[in-house]
Amino acid sequence: MQLSEVYQNQAVKELGEALGKAIGKEQDYASLTDLEFAQTKTDFADALHRFLRRFHTMASKKENLWYCPSDSRLEELMQLVDEVAKTVSGDDNVRYREAIRLVRAALISRALAQATYLRVQEVRQQQRAISQQGQS
Amino acid sequence: MPYYITKTGLDAFDTARAWGLAVLLNVLTEDEVRLQDAGWVFILEPTGCIPNNAQLTGLSWRTLFTTEDVQWRQVFVTAGDQRKQVREILEQQWQKALSHYNNSSNVVILRLGNQRQGQTIYGSLDPAGFKGLRSESKAAYKEPPVQVEGIHAALAYLGMATCGYYWENPEGKTFALLPIPSNACLSYYRETRSLLKPVEIRRRNRKFAAYHSIQNAAAHYAVQLAEQLRRRAAAQGSLRDRYSAVLYFKLFGAGQQMKPAQGNQLRLEPLMDAIARDPHGTQPMLEWLDYCFRLGATEGAEDLALATTELVMRWDLGAYDRLIRVAVRILGHEQVRRKNPRDFASFLRRTQTEAIQQTMEVMPHAVV
Numbered sequence: 308m309q310l311s312e313v314y315q316n317q318a319v320k321e322l323g324e325a326l327g328k329a330i331g332k333e334q335d336y337a338s339l340t341d342l343e344f345a346q347t348k349t350d351f352a353d354a355l356h357r358f359l360r361r362f363h364t365m366a367s368k369k370e371n372l373w374y375c376p377s378d379s380r381l382e383e384l385m386q387l388v389d390e391v392a393k394t395v396s397g398d399d400n401v402r403y404r405e406a407i408r409l410v411r412a413a414l415i416s417r418a419l420a421q422a423t424y425l426r427v428q429e430v431r432q433q434q435r436a437i438s439q440q441g442q443s
Numbered sequence: 444m445p446y447y448i449t450k451t452g453l454d455a456f457d458t459a460r461a462w463g464l465a466v467l468l469n470v471l472t473e474d475e476v477r478l479q480d481a482g483w484v485f486i487l488e489p490t491g492c493i494p495n496n497a498q499l500t501g502l503s504w505r506t507l508f509t510t511e512d513v514q515w516r517q518v519f520v521t522a523g524d525q526r527k528q529v530r531e532i533l534e535q536q537w538q539k540a541l542s543h544y545n546n547s548s549n550v551v552i553l554r555l556g557n558q559r560q561g562q563t564i565y566g567s568l569d570p571a572g573f574k575g576l577r578s579e580s581k582a583a584y585k586e587p588p589v590q591v592e593g594i595h596a597a598l599a600y601l602g603m604a605t606c607g608y609y610w611e612n613p614e615g616k617t618f619a620l621l622p623i624p625s626n627a628c629l630s631y632y633r634e635t636r637s638l639l640k641p642v643e644i645r646r647r648n649r650k651f652a653a654y655h656s657i658q659n660a661a662a663h664y665a666v667q668l669a670e671q672l673r674r675r676a677a678a679q680g681s682l683r684d685r686y687s688a689v690l691y692f693k694l695f696g697a698g699q700q701m702k703p704a705q706g707n708q709l710r711l712e713p714l715m716d717a718i719a720r721d722p723h724g725t726q727p728m729l730e731w732l733d734y735c736f737r738l739g740a741t742e743g744a745e746d747l748a749l750a751t752t753e754l755v756m757r758w759d760l761g762a763y764d765r766l767i768r769v770a771v772r773i774l775g776h777e778q779v780r781r782k783n784p785r786d787f788a789s790f791l792r793r794t795q796t797e798a799i800q801q802t803m804e805v806m807p808h809a810v811v
Binding site: 309310311314330331334336339343347408409411412415416418419420423424426427430 | 760763764767768769771772775777788791792794795796799800803804806
């Protein structure tokens, strides 16, 4: 399976964008590190669970409610890991390690695009505020 | 009428000779010359014919040896400027060179030694041709240089000075870059020179090098060259000129003389294929990669430059994975933002979904 195909998956999109929001707005690099350390399927699922719990807490504190991915998206993502692992040769450890690497790369790619988008918006708002202050 | 540059095994020497002959034919015919890499040989086909009374006396020929844009000083950095000798050899022996290269089974003999008739291949032209111990030396520590007939060396020096690129690092090192044409056209050497000349990263503090290694410089050069070719392909509708690789090596100061050091080739096929598939769609990706290098030149963001270099050299999942992880972390580096706000803002604007998706599609090995 190709990375670009995994990138288009809806579960990857929703969870990746959530991760991007957490990084871009709340500097949640702990979740990123947690995901990077995951080597097995269980570790990866646990890291995603922990991230979702953190994200729910962050989202609940926001005035503009953030969209939170549901637990079913997490299940879809783990099914995707299984599907990718089926296409890899080798023993279970190797197959899942490679599958996790691919899915995680797609997830972080989504997060990167989302986080930079938010940073650009933030910079634009700051510039607008400065120019409005200058006019008044 | 085709001309053949039979390869000797010295990659930089062979490629520089091909470029040199193309420049010579371009000056003589005043028309475009197509270069094609056929594996064991470079085939050059000029569109126009050489007039019967052709002579190397025109303005375009003279400017080749006088303009600052052509890097003669850097080509002879190890041995002192010899452009006058190169010019004389070419003006006197160009007919001999053309009849030699017109023969498809021509051979260029490389000799080890220090003979009067031969011309040395300096380390600034080809690091593989540079003198070194190639045979047993029980009695004396002698290093005979590699020599060729003067006309072949002169063509190689001409090609390297016009189509190669030397970048002098503030630390005293020189990075040499030479693109290998796969199927390219030389319309006018100045146009080719401007196509192949990279935009240097300028640093406010000249004490620090903009590039962290020769690989870093070569990878950025590859991205810049790809962007130039993409622009042409987008304007013309298809990719007409293709380059197979960029040859790179480093020269460093060793006492009185510059010596060549590490070098290799960076394959350009993944980028060329991507541009050929979609010349317009690859623009965000190339701009993003360019700004990864520019921001990576900032103190504190070196890992971004190195991760991007690795991706451009390997195009595999491991390198891609490293780059996006580093890029995500750069967003939180306030120091980097403060040191280089302009490139940081440009990097943010260019990190878009389209750029990331295109990067994924370049990787043929991002498959498990």
